[in-house]
Amino acid sequence: MASLDPRTDPVDLTAALVDIESVSGHEAVIADAVEAGLREHAPHLEVVRHGDAVLARTSLGRPSRVVLAGHLDTVPVNRNLPATWTGSGADAVLHGLGTVDMKGGDAVFLHLAATLRAPRHDVTFVFYDCEEVEAERNGLGRIERELPGWLRGDLAIVGEPSNAVIEAGCQGTMRVELRRTGARAHTARAWMGDNAIHGLAEPLRRLTAYEPRVVEIDGLTYREGLQAVRVTGGVSGNVVPDEAVLSVNHRFAPDRTPEQAEAHLREVFDGFDLSVVDCSPAAQPGLGAPAAAELVRAAGGRVAAKLGWTDVARFAALGMPAVNFGPGDPTLAHTREEHVRVAEITRVAEVLRSFLGGTS
């Protein structure tokens, strides 16, 4: 079994987490390591294993509770493991899958879990599985259904990459399938059939011509998106295919509900058979909440808009103030070239230690 000492410096701990491959659906090894590390080195915490999620919390009777949440999974490996280093000192950079999304945030939380013995807020740590896949498999959703008490608190901080700057709100995400049917025929007599793949030419044309909105909310700028993420079709090498499916992912700003986003997509793809296969709502920035404002001040006052969907939206739906705050440049997430400046990992750890108080 991979072994982790959560008391290790968050930078080295990030590299150790990156080197435990954990593509969505295959998080057992990393969850085992996180659980064992906490049980051995953080005896002051109540630790619970839930599927491939690991939960831990203090129960010090503090008047407020902060939830720190990070997903353990990554998108598929793309020739970017194990972790590698460049630079040194303040300019050191860690490269590899998950360095940005989001093992840097996980490492900071894991380190704080082991080393903050007397925080000024009670703290709940949630390390979970399957964030990078369809919403119904999301580990945080499973915890919400089965162990809802573990997610309650006065503020949630999701450690998704945010350049070590507080990010507020998040865009919604919706995945739809456009299904084109046709009629099979031998390709030598194609006029007898109706080619379903040819039928995707028009929806693809609309996608390439699409101009996404740029939306301002509470002074923050959200950029929407509409992208094909999968295409399939074909029967055999000499058959006119009778079915083709195009999957499209839409990212929408917090001024739209999922229902409004769906209506928009039905308008864009008018005339085509469209079905929604996955949706997660957007979250408003929510900067009015006192606890969020306190954290913003501790972080130096800078705030940006969150473009990617994160589980901030789940906490927002529970009525809790929730923000993103984690090391790493989110524009590098899901690229082969993912890398993080170690100074950002250290910065996030310092801000949270200052905000949460208490020493080891």
Added chain:
Amino acid sequence: MASLDPRTDPVDLTAALVDIESVSGHEAVIADAVEAGLREHAPHLEVVRHGDAVLARTSLGRPSRVVLAGHLDTVPVNRNLPATWTGSGADAVLHGLGTVDMKGGDAVFLHLAATLRAPRHDVTFVFYDCEEVEAERNGLGRIERELPGWLRGDLAIVGEPSNAVIEAGCQGTMRVELRRTGARAHTARAWMGDNAIHGLAEPLRRLTAYEPRVVEIDGLTYREGLQAVRVTGGVSGNVVPDEAVLSVNHRFAPDRTPEQAEAHLREVFDGFDLSVVDCSPAAQPGLGAPAAAELVRAAGGRVAAKLGWTDVARFAALGMPAVNFGPGDPTLAHTREEHVRVAEITRVAEVLRSFLGGTS
């Protein structure tokens, strides 16, 4: 094991062959049945099993030899097994996968193999595998490489469906892959990436706008075609995909060589990364050969152009006169509604019995 009596009437024998499922790559059961049927009921023939092909021949010292060839495989099942019947008498129709392409032809050849004990030509029967997939897996190609003597003769008759009319020549077939590469990114920040699936919009537009040629050769009319047969692309539901592949099948008339057909496709898809993955040349009609002309006369003189590619082209490449002649409407091949008028099965059997001479 499925059992066959090749002496059975060709119509009932067609139904029996249809009911032995034999999608390309899974012909072992039908080949076992054909081999066992010939070994038991056609002791006058030399029988050889070669992979999932079955070869049989007379060696009567006749001055000429006719090769009768039929493939045993079918395209994938499409809710069209087992065989069913409609109508009766001269109007009876047999429905199901392979009734047209080409178990009717196989049944006629198998019946003649068992019942023609003293043909006026020596006869070679070739029942083979994997005709409906890429050329490199074709069983006739394997026999040509490993047992070339078995394919030699003065005339080849390929029993592909031809409405019980002699069909001359055949179109060539070429499959190419258009590969579009891009750059991955998180779909929430799609402007950081380059969507490879979106990049297929333009080749699909060209496909839908393409006007295939209609070509006259020796008074026969060939209709070309250009059809997408497979499309794939996608990494995961929230990743801008960095690769998408479109497979396209081109059918070309006998006035073009494979090299000319490839040059044409490179012109059509100019600007895209194109590679040829499979090609089989066209065959000229070849009606000048005496043996072919004799068969044409036996069949009543009617001749049509063959649009689909058939293994006639392989025999043509060996320098042999070769034609298509089999029961069934080729426009129904590879459709779910495949069906054959039993009168055509009987007609083909009668013409070939008259041409080959000899009685049981």
